[in-house]
Amino acid sequence: MALSLRVQRLPSASASVAFAARAAAIILALVIAGIILAITGADPLDLGYQVVEASFGSSFGMEDLGVLVTPLILTGLSVAVAQQIGAWNIGAEGQFYAGAFCSAAVGLFVPGPPVVILPLMFIAGMFGGAAWILVPTLARAYANVNELITTLLLNFVAILLVYYVSTDVWRDRTANSATPRLSAEIPEFYGSIHWGLPIAILIALAVAALLAFSRWGYEVRLVGSNPAAGTYAGMQARRHLITVMLLSGAIAGLAGMLELAGTVHRLQGGISNNYGYLGIMVAVLARSSAVGVIFSAALMAFILNSGIILQTQGLTTSVVLAVTGLILFLTAIGDELAHYRILRDKA
DSSP states (O other): OOOOEEEESSSSOOOHHHHHHHHHHHHHHHHHHHHHHHHHHOOHHHHHHHHHHHSSSSSHHHHHHHHHHHHHHHHHHHHHHHHTTTOTTTHHHHHHHHHEEEEHHHHSOOSSOHHHHHHHHHHHHHHHHHHHHHHHHHHHHOOOOHHHHHHHHHHHHHHHHHHHHHHHTTTTTTTTTTTOOOOOOEEEEEETETTTHHHHHHHHHHHHHHHHHSHHHHHHHHHHHHHHHHHHHHOHHHHHHHHHHHHHHHHHHHHHHHHIIIIIIIIIIHHHHTTTHHHHHHHHHTTTTTHHHHHHHHHHHOOOOHHHHHTTTOOOHHHHHHHHHHHHHHHHHHHHHHTTTEEEEOO
């Protein structure tokens, strides 16, 4: 009796297999990066020790990770939410800036105590992000215009808008390149880590629960995976597309508000640090899972923090970017391979 082997792709991978594949991919990436560093004359073991020690061996390192992971959770969640309906929100960067802009307008020009101003900034940030994605959403819903292009191009408009107001009409005459410091700030609970971190985690969990256990979430997932079946079942695909995209933009705008009120405290150019673009990688690594975004954001924050530490050890930016890209590349491959299994057929 002869046996033949064939490869089959499964629509989903078990949690244990996906975790093992990702761990193996990260280990392989670190081994390859270590070999490359050793060839260049560096000591990979010593550098690895420096990274781990600086990241987890002190409260300062943990604070850096916490500050980085907060916006990454929300921008990753923003992209992941849009993917539930089969759309790609490449404009989380612009929505981040729009949310920061609107919340800064409230923080700078609306008088009142922080207990009143912060909730208003919260709402303004979500409104700014949702407003910034509104035109691409309507263009996709009613004219079938590709949202990849429209959301991407609006990023540059939002970035330039924030640069303009922070260096001109709203600028602090003493700071010269930023607005005055906001009077309302999100309080810190562990060093420089503010309460935006638990808020971001709770929002990710709430969105996960909404998608998994509500009728709306079921319809969104069905329409996203099979639009024809959803339409046949009487579901309003266009309405769901609009609500999901607006929610996606609102979450990215909220990330801008939390970064402004919790970390930077001034509206300034470059406030995002590319969190919107990094959120795309976070969502892809999480395979569009709202809960997975939390862990993917933590991994991304560690990678980014490691890059900063490696630069302080004398490595160039190019080397750091290459190592970071290798880790992300192999991790994505590992996630994909977790969906395959080898079957044996008896001939």
